[in-house]
Amino acid sequence: MGHAHKFMTLERYINEQEDLHPGATGEFSALLHDISLAAKLVWREVSKAGLVNVMGSTDRMNVSGDVVKKLDIFADETIFKAMDHGGHICVMASEENEDILHIPDQYKAGKYVLLYDPLDGSSNIDANITIGSIFSIFKRVSDSGKGTLADCLQPGYKQVAAAYIIYGSSTMFVYSTGHGVHGFTLDPSVGEFLLSHENIRIPAKGKIYSLNEGNFSNYGPGMQKYLQYLKESDKATGRPYSLRYIGTMVGDVHRTLLYGGIFAYPGDSKNPKGKLRLMYECNPMAYLFEQAGGRSSDGEKSILKIQPGSLHERTPVFLGSVEDIATCEKFLKGER
Ligand code: P6P
Numbered sequence: 001m002g003h004a005h006k007f008m009t010l011e012r013y014i015n016e017q018e019d020l021h022p023g024a025t026g027e028f029s030a031l032l033h034d035i036s037l038a039a040k041l042v043w044r045e046v047s048k049a050g051l052v053n054v055m056g057s058t059d060r061m062n063v064s065g066d067v068v069k070k071l072d073i074f075a076d077e078t079i080f081k082a083m084d085h086g087g088h089i090c091v092m093a094s095e096e097n098e099d100i101l102h103i104p105d106q107y108k109a110g111k112y113v114l115l116y117d118p119l120d121g122s123s124n125i126d127a128n129i130t131i132g133s134i135f136s137i138f139k140r141v142s143d144s145g146k147g148t149l150a151d152c153l154q155p156g157y158k159q160v161a162a163a164y165i166i167y168g169s170s171t172m173f174v175y176s177t178g179h180g181v182h183g184f185t186l187d188p189s190v191g192e193f194l195l196s197h198e199n200i201r202i203p204a205k206g207k208i209y210s211l212n213e214g215n216f217s218n219y220g221p222g223m224q225k226y227l228q229y230l231k232e233s234d235k236a237t238g239r240p241y242s243l244r245y246i247g248t249m250v251g252d253v254h255r256t257l258l259y260g261g262i263f264a265y266p267g268d269s270k271n272p273k274g275k276l277r278l279m280y281e282c283n284p285m286a287y288l289f290e291q292a293g294g295r296s297s298d299g300e301k302s303i304l305k306i307q308p309g310s311l312h313e314r315t316p317v318f319l320g321s322v323e324d325i326a327t328c329e330k331f332l333k334g335e336r
Contacts, residue, residue, distance in 0.1 A: 010036050010173060010184045010193035020179050031088040031112055032161065032175070035135055036193055038082035039165040039173055042075045042119070042133060043186060046167045071125055072096060075118035075133065089114050090140045091147020093311055095280055100311065102146055112160070113138040113151045115280040120164075121248025130168040132250025135175075136284040137161040152279065152311060156304035162284035166250050172196070174254065176291040181257070197258075202294035205323040206260025209241045210252045218268035226331035249276060253285050253319060257292055262320035262328060266299070273314040278306060282317045295325040299332045 014032045018024045076096040083089055084103055088110035092101040095117040103109050117134040124131055137160050140151045163175035171186040173193045183197030209230050216224065230241040241261065246252050249265075256263040265274045276282055286296030286303035296303040297318040306315060318328055330336040 008195035010195070013182065013184070013195055017177060017179060021177075027088045027110060028112070028160070028177070030086060031083075031110075031114075031137070032163075032177075034083050034086045034088070035114075035163060036173055038079045039133065039171075039193075040186070040191060041078045041082060042165070043167060043171050045071060045074055045078075046119075046125075046131065047171075047188075070122075072119035072122040075122075079116055079118050079133070083114055086110070088112050089147075090142070090145075091151050092116070093152045093279065094118060095120075095277065095312075098312075100147070100149055100152055109144070109146060111140050113140055113147055113154075115152060115283075117277070117280045120250050120281065121246075124246075124248050130166060130246055130248050130251035132167060132248060132254075133165045134250060134280055134284050135161075135163045136280055136287070137163075149311070153308040155307050156278075156283035156286055157302075159283060159287045159304075162287040164250050164254070164284065164288070166254050168251060168254075172254070174200070174257075174288065176288055178291065181288050181292040200257060200292050202257055202289065202292045203260030203321055204293075205238070206256070206262070206321045207238050207241050208244050208256070208259055208261035209264070209324075210243070210245050210256060210261065211264040211266065212245060212247070213243065215266075215268050215270075218270050219266060220268070220332075222332040222334055223266050223268075225336070226328050229327075229331065229336070249281055249285070253289075256320050257289065257294070260321040260324070262318060262324040264318045264328070265316065266318070267316040271314070272316075274316040276314060276317050278303070278308055278313050278315045279311060282315050285319055286317075289319045293322070294320055295322050297325050297329055299329065 014029045018029045076094050085107045087108035089112050090109040093115045115136040121131040138154045142148050142151050161177045166172050174183045181200040184193035185196040186193050252263045265276045267274045282303050289296050299316050
């Protein structure tokens with residue numbers, strides 16, 4: 001679907017993509033529209049975050065001057081309230097809430113499930129470092145009525161869509177519904193996400209690796225050997241690689257998707273499952289990487305094959321170019 005004219009908005013693109021889904025009811029498109037609205041509401045506050053100290057107050061400080069809510073709590077509530085009344089969702093789950101989030105009784109429960117990380121990397125806000133929001137969407141497995149935990153705990157290959165918003169030098173909405181990965185850049189002057197990166201494809205091999213090497217001494221021998229390998233000089237195989245690490249998953253993942261290479265949060269002797277969460281960080285990103293011609297891995301297999309046991313479980317995660325993930329897995333399996 002090539003677009004000669006520049007002004008392709010996210011709204012129109014979603015509607016055009018609906019034609020790719022025979023028998024689409026429009027519910028799915030409306031769900032994606034609601035997410036893009038939530039993204040703009042979060043962006044509006046995130047873009048003012050630095051001014052809280054300068055301005056002394058924000059409109060999040062209520063009439064009695066209560067302490068301004070932490071931005072990630074604000075983002076969590078904003079996304080929930082943007083999504084709870086559209087009638088497209090039967091249950092939600094958020095990084096900020098221990099249990100599943102039910103749709104209020106007064107609203108219709110729809111056929112989709114939304115899991116989200118409202119503000120990933122929020123510890124970086126004070127340093128004005130890129131942060132993001134991550135979304136994972138499934139179809140419900142329960143018949144009707146209120147959604148259940150089982151609706152949420154589905155393996156990643158059953159996702160019907162995934163998206164992230166990156167609040168960086170510009171704000172972008174990147175998503176896939178199974179027909180490639182497409183990026184839209186927010187034009188604040190019109191409040192629209194405009195198509196800027198149609199059909200993102202990750203290079204087959206990159207020259208950048210991205211992880212917190214501060215954990216090196218706790219990594220297993222395979223991971224340590226892999227990192228040593230990346231640092232050896234060998235022009236024929238494009239080494240040494242460069243290290244780039246932002247410390248916000250959405251930022252590191254977005255750069256890896258566009259430039260290629262590998263992003264990792266491996267397990268180690270202290271945290272065998274690593275740090276990142278399966279359901280609303282690793283699954284949606286794995287879906288996007290595989291849709292963009294890249295790969296995901298937990299060290300052995302695609303992240304999307306993991307059968308979840310609990311809502312906030314962690315998994316070691318490797319995301320990147322096909323060749324880079326294959327090389328990494330060989331070292332992890334002791335084959336190199
Ligand atoms: P570390 C941010 O706190 C986060 O959850 C992810 O966004 C990021 O990839 C990771 O943790 C960074 O963790 O241990 O490198 O600081």
